[in-house]
Amino acid sequence: MSAYIARRIALAAVAIFGVLIIVFVLSHVIPGDPVVAILGGQAREDVVAAARERWGLDRPLHEQFIRFIGRLLQGDLGTSLATNRPVADDLRAFFPA
Numbered sequence: 001m002s003a004y005i006a007r008r009i010a011l012a013a014v015a016i017f018g019v020l021i022i023v024f025v026l027s028h029v030i031p032g033d034p035v036v037a038i039l040g041g042q043a044r045e046d047v048v049a050a051a052r053e054r055w056g057l058d059r060p061l062h063e064q065f066i067r068f069i070g071r072l073l074q075g076d077l078g079t080s081l082a083t084n085r086p087v088a089d090d091l092r093a094f095f096p097a
Helices: 002-029 034-039 045-055 061-073 087-094
Strands: none
Touching (some): 002 061
């Protein structure tokens, strides 16, 4: 029975890792520049570059993925662009509904 549970936990870990890879890849293959979409098409190039650096989008993909996983493991889901609050706080507020 313990071998079955260990196998299920291992398969769940592999599935979660696969979902994380899919989410990360999909967020990076969407057409357009997310920074320009957030800041608007009229944003100056220096403002766009500063936002890319602040959000870590100027780093190579493998570094972005490692940072993404590390922050998730720490429970940091980032900051909501709509409410400017931590996403975890928004989820806690709206999850009971």
